[in-house]
Amino acid sequence: MELPKTYTPKAIEEKWYQYWLDQNFFSSVPDDREPYTIVIPPPNVTGVLHMGHMLNNTIQDVLIRRARMLGKNACWVPGTDHASIATEAKVVNLLDSQGIKKQDLSRDEFLKHAFAWKEKYGGIILEQLKKLGASCDWNRTAFTMDEGYYQDVVKVFVNLYNKGYIYRGMRLVNWDPVAKTAVSDEEVIFSQVNSKMCYVKYAMEDGNGYLTVATVRPETIMGDVAIAVHPDDERYKALVGKQVIVPIVNRKVPIITDSGIDITFGTGCLKVTPAHDMVDYEIGIKNKLPIIDVINDDGTIAPAAQAFVGLDRFVARKKAIAQLQADGLLEKLEDYSHQVGKSERTDAVIEPKLSMQWFLKMKEISEPALNAVVNGEINLIPQKFFNTYKYWMENVRDWCLSRQLWWGHRIPAWYDANGNFVVALTHEAAITAYKEKFSDLYNDAIVLKQDEDVLDTWASSWLWPISVFDGISKPDNAEINYYYPTNDLVTAPEILFFWVARMIMAGKEYRKAIPFKNVYLTGIVRDKQGRKMSKSLGNSPDPLVLIEKYGADGVRVGMLLSSPAGNDLLFDESLCEQGRNFSNKIWNAFRLVKGWETDTTATTPPAALQAIEWFKHKFSEQLNIINEHYEKYRMSDALMASYKLVWDDFCANYLEIVKPAFVDGKPLPVSSEVLAATSRYFEDILKVLHPWMPFITEELWHNLSARKERDCIIVAEWPQMPAADHLLLQDFENAFALINQIRNARNAKGISPKQALKVAHVQSARFLDVTKATIMKLANVSELIQSQMPPELSAAIVIGGSDFYISFGDQLDLLAEVSRIKEEILYNQGFLKAVQSKLANERFVQHAKPEVVAVERKKEADTISKIKSLEQTLVQLKH
RNA sequence: GGGAGCAUAGCUCAGCUGGUUCAGAGCAUCUGCCUUACAAGCAGAGGGUCACAGGUUCGAAUCCUGUUGCUCCCACCA
Numbered sequence: 001m002e003l004p005k006t007y008t009p010k011a012i013e014e015k016w017y018q019y020w021l022d023q024n025f026f027s028s029v030p031d032d033r034e035p036y037t038i039v040i041p042p043p044n045v046t047g048v049l050h051m052g053h054m055l056n057n058t059i060q061d062v063l064i065r066r067a068r069m070l071g072k073n074a075c076w077v078p079g080t081d082h083a084s085i086a087t088e089a090k091v092v093n094l095l096d097s098q099g100i101k102k103q104d105l106s107r108d109e110f111l112k113h114a115f116a117w118k119e120k121y122g123g124i125i126l127e128q129l130k131k132l133g134a135s136c137d138w139n140r141t142a143f144t145m146d147e148g149y150y151q152d153v154v155k156v157f158v159n160l161y162n163k164g165y166i167y168r169g170m171r172l173v174n175w176d177p178v179a180k181t182a183v184s185d186e187e188v189i190f191s192q193v194n195s196k197m198c199y200v201k202y203a204m205e206d207g208n209g210y211l212t213v214a215t216v217r218p219e220t221i222m223g224d225v226a227i228a229v230h231p232d233d234e235r236y237k238a239l240v241g242k243q244v245i246v247p248i249v250n251r252k253v254p255i256i257t258d259s260g261i262d263i264t265f266g267t268g269c270l271k272v273t274p275a276h277d278m279v280d281y282e283i284g285i286k287n288k289l290p291i292i293d294v295i296n297d298d299g300t301i302a303p304a305a306q307a308f309v310g311l312d313r314f315v316a317r318k319k320a321i322a323q324l325q326a327d328g329l330l331e332k333l334e335d336y337s338h339q340v341g342k343s344e345r346t347d348a349v350i351e352p353k354l355s356m357q358w359f360l361k362m363k364e365i366s367e368p369a370l371n372a373v374v375n376g377e378i379n380l381i382p383q384k385f386f387n388t389y390k391y392w393m394e395n396v397r398d399w400c401l402s403r404q405l406w407w408g409h410r411i412p413a414w415y416d417a418n419g420n421f422v423v424a425l426t427h428e429a430a431i432t433a434y435k436e437k438f439s440d441l442y443n444d445a446i447v448l449k450q451d452e453d454v455l456d457t458w459a460s461s462w463l464w465p466i467s468v469f470d471g472i473s474k475p476d477n478a479e480i481n482y483y484y485p486t487n488d489l490v491t492a493p494e495i496l497f498f499w500v501a502r503m504i505m506a507g508k509e510y511r512k513a514i515p516f517k518n519v520y521l522t523g524i525v526r527d528k529q530g531r532k533m534s535k536s537l538g539n540s541p542d543p544l545v546l547i548e549k550y551g552a553d554g555v556r557v558g559m560l561l562s563s564p565a566g567n568d569l570l571f572d573e574s575l576c577e578q579g580r581n582f583s584n585k586i587w588n589a590f591r592l593v594k595g596w597e598t599d600t601t602a603t604t605p606p607a608a609l610q611a612i613e614w615f616k617h618k619f620s621e622q623l624n625i626i627n628e629h630y631e632k633y634r635m636s637d638a639l640m641a642s643y644k645l646v647w648d649d650f651c652a653n654y655l656e657i658v659k660p661a662f663v664d665g666k667p668l669p670v671s672s673e674v675l676a677a678t679s680r681y682f683e684d685i686l687k688v689l690h691p692w693m694p695f696i697t698e699e700l701w702h703n704l705s706a707r708k709e710r711d712c713i714i715v716a717e718w719p720q721m722p723a724a725d726h727l728l729l730q731d732f733e734n735a736f737a738l739i740n741q742i743r744n745a746r747n748a749k750g751i752s753p754k755q756a757l758k759v760a761h762v763q764s765a766r767f768l769d770v771t772k773a774t775i776m777k778l779a780n781v782s783e784l785i786q787s788q789m790p791p792e793l794s795a796a797i798v799i800g801g802s803d804f805y806i807s808f809g810d811q812l813d814l815l816a817e818v819s820r821i822k823e824e825i826l827y828n829q830g831f832l833k834a835v836q837s838k839l840a841n842e843r844f845v846q847h848a849k850p851e852v853v854a855v856e857r858k859k860e861a862d863t864i865s866k867i868k869s870l871e872q873t874l875v876q877l878k879h
Numbered sequence: 880g881g882g883a884g885c886a887u888a889g890c891u892c893a894g895c896u897g898g899u900u901c902a903g904a905g906c907a908u909c910u911g912c913c914u915u916a917c918a919a920g921c922a923g924a925g926g927g928u929c930a931c932a933g934g935u936u937c938g939a940a941u942c943c944u945g946u947u948g949c950u951c952c953c954a955c956c957a
Contacts, residue, residue: 636893
């Protein structure tokens with residue numbers, strides 16, 4: 001059958017992915033092999049595959065496939081994250097578009113819609129990963145809101161509560177008034193905004209003038225409970241302890257001091273509004289000031305404000321300015337540009353707001369997680385993230401666990417009508433606990449209501465590496481004991497603290513063991529202008545379109561060619577093109593071999609014998625290098641080394657040497673020895689390529705020879721080679737250098753490669769013993785002999801310390817040749833001078849290591865002899 | 880404001896503890912080739928004061944200091 005000239009991936013990818021699934025090659029169960037485990041960073045159920053996922057998951061698949069070939073029990077656990085706030089926002093939007101308002105639904109009704117949404121869209125991203133070739137154990141697909149997972153999350157909550165790590169309290173949190181929920185610090189995005197700075201006069205209570213306070217938030221004036229100045233501020237020292245009158249509401253508040261005040265900012269006076277500002281809150285607590293909450297959950301002004309009640313905070317801001325102006329209390333307005341926090345999910349301006357929330361004390365629980373990284377138990381790759389990790393962990397703040405949402409794990413706390421609460425796994429357990437804790441309040445008619453809030457998403461995903469193996473509920477089960485700790489985690493640096501650090505905490509707390517040994521942090525995929533690829537910018541190509549265009553293998557190679565760990569990847573489609581071209585190269589190498597006829601009686605030509613011996617060692621040498629790159633997680637280096645091994649060493653050199661000559665327009669048959677060696681080598685390079693390019697390698701594996709059922713490259717053994725013979729490799733380096741020079745000389749003189757040349761050498765050249773036939777074949781040399789004298793009309797080159805003369809007859813341009821050699825002599829003389837002056841430097845000879853000096857001496861000797869021989873050549877040419 | 884990192888060929892990046900093979904790779908570019916595996920290819924070639932200025936050293940892309948320019952993280956000023 002005639003094979004197409006180019007590789008066509010689509011049908012092949014579908015065929016083999018299905019075959020792998022049918023054969024269960026991805027699935028893993030504990031056995032006596034060494035496990036190799038990766039848990040996928042679960043993408044949000046709302047997600048569709050983007051370039052970041054492509055990069056991330058390709059790396060994981062490469063690691064998993066190689067581990068599988070190394071004979072390990074490779075287990076890659078896939079799944080999705082319920083992503084409470086992101087998903088709830090999507091569902092709310094969808095319902096909105098159908099004219100359904102969330103507040104008109106009961107919690108159960110809403111959750112029904114949400115689960116329906118998850119069923120419909122939640123699996124899309126995993127299906128997309130299959131197109132990439134991801135060899136996940138799909139039987140293990142997990143979801144952070146699976147029933148078992150829910151049990152684990154709740155158990156952990158109760159347990160942490162009982163340990164005294166979780167507490168409930170009023171705290172100032174980042175409040176999203178659109179989603180009506182608290183969001184974590186990490187979910188607040190700061191951006192530069194232009195506002196008005198209002199200079200507001202606060203009249204002194206004693207009638208002696210006023211203080212001017214600068215604020216961008218006049219709508220919170222009604223919540224002011226003090227004015228703070230710096231204790232050393234001479235302007236106000238005399239006023240401290242006196243009272244001022246808060247505008248609009250005419251409340252008397254004290255003037256206090258706080259060393260945190262910046263004397264140079266504004267007027268040096270800060271209006272203290274503890275309910276609506278982080279700094280003010282701290283000051284309020286320190287000074288035992290009252291807290292007046294003037295803003296409602298939805299961002300409107302609360303009754304406590306006594307003014308502008310019910311108005312949106314931004315409307316109230318305008319009204320407040322107008323009223324201050326009318327009252328003559330507005331000194332001036334200035335344009336002011338500053339950072340304002342917005343909700344990552346809803347883009348609403350974050351309102352610092354006091355509310356009752358659940359918190360996890362981080363101090364104790366984070367310490368083992370800090371130590372695990374500090375003492376090297378866990379490696380961060382690359383290392384540069386170590387410092388940021390350390391800094392963050394040393395300054396960790398308590399984690400606000402609660403979110404005012406419905407989609408998520410509902411907090412397992414139960415309240416009586418008076419707000420007394422117990423924390424328990426179930427309603428029944430809550431009643432029992434209540435009976436114990438509040439025996440005096442308990443009666444049979446007691447009604448306990450569960451907390452309305454759900455947990456922060458990360459409070460479930462931090463259990464991911466444990467819960468996917470059911471390690472919380474059944475802490476001693478066979479799976480968790482076998483697969484945990486997992487080996488490598490591949491994720492984005494953005495979630496190092498959100499997720500990675502917290503998984504380490506959970507691992508240390510609940511397994512007394514780290515969750516993974518290595519954390520490989522990928523870069524961010526950016527476009528050519530360096531912008532992060534995002535849906536909103538529309539600068540991200542659709543990965544599935546890329547796969548369609550370049551093949552999954554091509555895209556995988558393209559993604560990884562230029563992505564060292566932790567460095568951003570400036571994505572360019574030309575990388576995928578390079579990947580596709582590489583697929584094609586492999587395909588055509590196969591076409592060549594496939595087309596060979598074999599003759600069992602044919603003898604193997606000397607050049608082919610040499611090549612067979614050479615490639616064995618070349619492969620061994622390169623395999624070693626590739627393995628080392630893998631050990632160091634240098635993925636793009638490992639790929640590039642594989643690429644060059646295949647393209648340069650196997651295709652350009654090995655195959656060109658063993659390729660049969662043509663006689664009468666037909667290729668000669670190859671010997672069975674050549675065919676066997678070539679097939680073996682081809683299998684080996686396919687194996688090396690498989691983790692990067694799973695599809696084409698599987699296809700060719702089967703095309704190369706008839707295979708039994710389940711004899712697949714995906715489960716083939718990673719090659720093992722004896723140590724390479726470096727002397728032999730060096731001989732071939734010399735040979736290839738000579739070939740290159742001959743081709744170069746031919747090229748420069750415009751002589752066709754078809755015209756055979758004669759080459760002679762005067763001194764003996766040992767490397768020719770094992771490479772002569774190869775040189776003659778690749779450089780199209782008809783005669784390579786040792787002669788007494790350099791032949792006439794020849795160009796001289798020096799390789800491996802020997803002179804070679806290429807006879808060009810009358811095609812040699814004598815004058816050009818003479819000037820070329822003169823130039824070379826000049827260069828070498830300059831070089832010699834440098835070396836000799838170095839050696840003449842006594843301090844160099846004294847201080848430098850002896851071997852370094854020896855090297856210089858050798859350089860000197862070599863250069864002298866080189867110049868000598870060049871001069872001889874020159875004399876020959878001239879006569 | 881605090882901290883970390885980066886700066887090497889047109890582009891993306893390697894260069895481990897200073898010294899053969901230290902100035903490299905891939906891509907792009909240029910020249911010549913449709914040579915019966917592959918033009919998505921073959922054979923060659925040209926590209927760099929290693930950001931700048933000092934210092935240590937016999938010797939610096941590599942170590943130290945400063946300058947400039949980027950990037951990221953953390954904290955955010957009413």
